Amino acid sequence: MYINENFIKLPQSYLFSKVAAKLREYKEAHPDADLIRMDIGDVTLPIAPCVIDAMHKAVDDMASPSTFHGYGPEQGYPFLRDAIAKHDYQDRGIDIHAEDIFISDGAKSDLGNLGDIYSQKSIIAVADPGYPVYVDASVIDGRGGELLPDGRWSRIMYLECNPDNGFKPNVPQKAVDVVFLCSPCNPTGTVFTRDELKEWVEYARKNRTLIIFDSAYEAFVQDKDIPKSIYEIEGAKEVAIEIRSFSKTAGFTGLRCGYTVVPSELVGYDREGNSYPLRQLWNRRQCTKFNGASYVIQRGAEALYTPEGREAVKKNIDVYLSNARYIKDQLEKAGFEVYGGENSPYVWARLRGENDSWALFQKLLDEAQLSSTPGIGFGECGAGYIRLTGFNSPENTRKAMERLGKVNLNTSVAGEEGSGSMNDLKAIKALDDLQVLDDITKAMEI
Ligand SMILES: *Cc1c(COP(=O)(O)O)cnc(C)c1O
Numbered sequence: 001m002y003i004n005e006n007f008i009k010l011p012q013s014y015l016f017s018k019v020a021a022k023l024r025e026y027k028e029a030h031p032d033a034d035l036i037r038m039d040i041g042d043v044t045l046p047i048a049p050c051v052i053d054a055m056h057k058a059v060d061d062m063a064s065p066s067t068f069h070g071y072g073p074e075q076g077y078p079f080l081r082d083a084i085a086k087h088d089y090q091d092r093g094i095d096i097h098a099e100d101i102f103i104s105d106g107a108k109s110d111l112g113n114l115g116d117i118y119s120q121k122s123i124i125a126v127a128d129p130g131y132p133v134y135v136d137a138s139v140i141d142g143r144g145g146e147l148l149p150d151g152r153w154s155r156i157m158y159l160e161c162n163p164d165n166g167f168k169p170n171v172p173q174k175a176v177d178v179v180f181l182c183s184p185c186n187p188t189g190t191v192f193t194r195d196e197l198k199e200w201v202e203y204a205r206k207n208r209t210l211i212i213f214d215s216a217y218e219a220f221v222q223d224k225d226i227p228k229s230i231y232e233i234e235g236a237k238e239v240a241i242e243i244r245s246f247s248k249t250a251g252f253t254g255l256r257c258g259y260t261v262v263p264s265e266l267v268g269y270d271r272e273g274n275s276y277p278l279r280q281l282w283n284r285r286q287c288t289k290f291n292g293a294s295y296v297i298q299r300g301a302e303a304l305y306t307p308e309g310r311e312a313v314k315k316n317i318d319v320y321l322s323n324a325r326y327i328k329d330q331l332e333k334a335g336f337e338v339y340g341g342e343n344s345p346y347v348w349a350r351l352r353g354e355n356d357s358w359a360l361f362q363k364l365l366d367e368a369q370l371s372s373t374p375g376i377g378f379g380e381c382g383a384g385y386i387r388l389t390g391f392n393s394p395e396n397t398r399k400a401m402e403r404l405g406k407v408n409l410n411t412s413v414a415g416e417e418g419s420g421s422m423n424d425l426k427a428i429k430a431l432d433d434l435q436v437l438d439d440i441t442k443a444m445e446i
């Protein structure tokens with residue numbers, strides 16, 4: 001047999017292993033240093049007690065013949081689909097029904113799997129910087145074209161984000177088939193306003209574009225004027241799939257549960273111009289390749305919609321949000337250019353005059369003993385920026401920012417790499433010689 005050669009084309013993502021290697025190197029040289037992790041891309045607070053109780057009870061259900069659950073519906077159990085439709089949509093005035101909701105084992109799976117339902121020839125657009133899954137999954141499916149010397153793919157449209165557009169992708173001049181939008185955004189922490197989303201929905205309606213709206217961080221939106229769901233925009237049900245996750249909302253990164261909304265109004269087209277409801281295609285895809293999320297986990301997710309569950313989620317989110325806000329404020333005081341940090345656990349920052357994100361990473365490590373994620377790992381437009389997260393304890397967050405306040409940040413540092421992800425490719429060579437600890441790498445997954 002011949003392999004899917006797209007896997008050969010795909011360069012390894014060395015961002016997180018390189019960060020891990022650099023931290024290890026630093027710890028070896030400074031064994032007593034009190035390193036504070038501001039690069040954490042995983043939640044740290046435990047699961048709410050009411051969710052734990054619901055899962056315990058669901059485990060007990062499995063022990064007796066009358067309450068045992070075997071294969072569940074591929075689309076998810078009605079108890080969870082109903083709770084989502086009611087609380088996340090209908091109670092907020094959005095007309096989404098249980099039949100539109102497909103329970104999954106997480107957003108990342110669905111982001112990749114959705115590629116099964118649109119043409120292999122589809123032109124994809126992504127924000128740069130962006131969550132790497134959108135590009136890598138598209139490349140594996142054969143939608144990348146060729147890898148160019150600048151580290152970009154020839155058939156993918158990159159929507160450049162920078163200070164001019166406030167790190168929010170603009171609607172492109174040309175038509176694309178599929179666009180991935182993320183709000184609140186990982187890695188930049190930026191959120192779309194209602195007017196900005198309206199422009200996207202208009203664009204999609206005009207060009208028959210499918211919007212895949214990744215709102216994994218929806219629960220972090222506090223501002224009443226910022227849409228939590230793309231379906232708050234009129235006409236969005238005809239152009240958008242929305243993907244959500246209990247991972248960042250409720251600490252389910254290790255439990256695995258999310259959902260994808262495919263409204264009945266949403267259609268795609270064949271070559272003759274005939275339209276087909278995407279919900280039917282997605283349903284067929286799931287029934288063929290997926291046997292449903294775990295019963296126990298779905299019972300746990302259901303408990304998030306009880307008053308106790310909602311209160312517990314709110315408490316955790318408030319901790320992360322106040323950390324992020326504090327980071328944002330302190331970085332601004334220290335003279336950084338800052339995005340995010342509001343309605344998001346992520347803060348995206350650059351030191352004025354600094355164009356090398358690995359140099360900035362190293363400077364903060366050496367001088368303040370804090371770790372960050374170099375923005376260049378999320379795309380060319382991330383050069384010079386770093387991502388910090390609110391996923392640490394309030395104590396550590398404060399300590400890290402106090403240190404930052406005392407550091408002289410004006411000393412220029414020798415750039416190790418210039419800019420561009422090709423430099424990341426160069427770094428791969430050096431990395432191959434390093435033994436990178438698997439467990440550190442795992443802990444640093446996005
Ligand atoms: C974490 C994350 C996901 C993946 O979430 P899971 O449900 O844990 O698979 C998807 N999109 C973005 C932007 C994320 O940051």
